[in-house]
Amino acid sequence: xxxxxxxxxxxxxxxxxxxxxxxxxxxxxxxxxxxxxxxxxxxxxxxxxxxxxxxxxxxxxxxxxxxxxxxxxxxxxxxxxxxxxxxxxxxxxxxxxxxxxxxxxxxxxxxxxxxxxxxxxxxxxxxxxxxxxxxxxxxxxxxxxxxxxxxxxxxxxxxxxxxxxxxxxxxxxxxxxxxxxxxxxxxxxxxxxxxxxxxxxxxxxxxxxxxxxxxxxxxxxxxxxxxxxxxxxxxxxxxxxxxxxxxxxxxxxxxxxxxxxxxxxxxxxxxxxxxxxxxxxxxxxxxxxxx
Numbered sequence: 001x002x003x004x005x006x007x008x009x010x011x012x013x014x015x016x017x018x019x020x021x022x023x024x025x026x027x028x029x030x031x032x033x034x035x036x037x038x039x040x041x042x043x044x045x046x047x048x049x050x051x052x053x054x055x056x057x058x059x060x061x062x063x064x065x066x067x068x069x070x071x072x073x074x075x076x077x078x079x080x081x082x083x084x085x086x087x088x089x090x091x092x093x094x095x096x097x098x099x100x101x102x103x104x105x106x107x108x109x110x111x112x113x114x115x116x117x118x119x120x121x122x123x124x125x126x127x128x129x130x131x132x133x134x135x136x137x138x139x140x141x142x143x144x145x146x147x148x149x150x151x152x153x154x155x156x157x158x159x160x161x162x163x164x165x166x167x168x169x170x171x172x173x174x175x176x177x178x179x180x181x182x183x184x185x186x187x188x189x190x191x192x193x194x195x196x197x198x199x200x201x202x203x204x205x206x207x208x209x210x211x212x213x214x215x216x217x218x219x220x221x222x223x224x225x226x227x228x229x230x231x232x233x234x235x236x237x238x239x240x241x242x243x244x245x246x247x248x249x250x251x252x253x254x255x256x257x258x259x260x261x262x263x264x265x266x267x268x269x270x271x272x273x274x275x276x277x278x279x280x281x282x283x284x285x286x287x288x289x290x291x
Contacts, residue, residue, distance in 0.1 A: 025188060028173070029212040038216060046120035047146065047168050050198060051102045053224065054147040055116070056095045057128065061140040070132070072096035072109050097147055104198075110135065118198050121146070121168075151222050153179035155230035156186030170222050172207060172214070176230075182209075186230040193219055194227040 029035075049055065059070040073093035098106040104117015111131050116124050121144040128142045151170060152162045158180025170178075172193070182188065188209040195203045205219050214220060222228075 025210060028188065028209045029215065030210055032212045035212045035215060038213075046122055047149070047224065048118055048120055048198070049100055049104070049116045049124065049146065050196070050224065051100050051104060051117060051200070053100045053149075055098045055100065055106065055124075056145045056147055057098065057108065057124075058095055058143045059128070059132065059140050060143075061136055061138055066136055067140060069110055070108070070135075102200075146224060149224045151175050151224070151226045151228065153228045153230070155192075155228075156183045156232045157181065157230050158183060165224075168224075172220050172222060172228070173209075175222055175226075175228055179228075182230055185232050185235045187233045190231040192229040192231060193222075194229065195219070195223060196225055 057070075059067045061067045072095070074096050098108065100106055100117060103115075105113050105115050108114050108128070111128070114124075114127065114131070116127075119127070124144045125142040128144075129139060132140055132142075146168055148164075149166075149168045150162050150164045153175055154160050157176065160179060163175070163178045172191070176182065189211075191207040191209055193205040193207055195205070197203060207214055207217065207219065
């Protein structure tokens with residue numbers, strides 16, 4: 001009986017020593033003084049259009065009839081193409097969407113093929129305004145929007161999925177907030193960013209949320225179609241170990257129930273029950289984060 005107690009206490013002690021991780025691996029953005037003391041350049045390059053982006057381009061001027069040929073409307077009813085309802089139930093038709101091909105081009109009415117890949121929305125607007133000077137006496141107002149601007153968050157987050165970003169601007173922490181933040185199983189120092197470049201090459205960047213300097217990274221501001229993957233820590237494996245651990249105690253309990261005397265058996269079973277309960281509480285109450 002005494003040897004069994006020592007053995008179980010030893011196992012439990014090893015379990016605790018292996019499973020508890022440092023508090024420093026939990027909080028986000030540590031050492032903020034470094035960021036505050038670092039000279040930062042303002043980067044406002046804007047979102048660059050990429051192949052497979054869907055664009056809407058609205059042209060307006062003081063004479064709507066002159067701008068009408070450049071504003072094709074979509075009469076379809078597919079998701080994202082419905083018109084807007086305004087006062088007294090009037091429905092405005094939705095603008096035609098332009099798919100950027102693999103070469104970065106779109107076919108715009110009257111103007112024909114326009115290369116927009118790699119350009120920001122502002123650059124595209126200025127490009128179209130310049131081309132429209134031949135057809136319009138006044139400088140028109142051109143507005144470009146990316147319809148399918150979305151990011152995806154996978155792995156150890158509360159609500160994984162794809163999210164549409166209507167304002168076309170989002171950073172890493174905002175994306176994680178949309179996904180309900182990391183679970184206790186997510187590795188804060190090993191968040192993967194998967195990005196497809198203009199040349200369709202895949203790039204995987206590791207981000208460390210524990211470090212405040214992450215906000216200075218050029219990858220902190222996300223781009224359309226970025227994928228964030230939060231790597232799971234070893235807790236799930238530990239949880240599997242806990243299940244095995246509990247099954248082992250259950251087997252021992254069954255063994256002693258069937259082989260030892262009533263008095264000793266009850267004492268041993270009670271002690272096993274206490275150990276089993278303590279291990280379960282450590283996992284369920286999150287007393288310590290597992291590595």
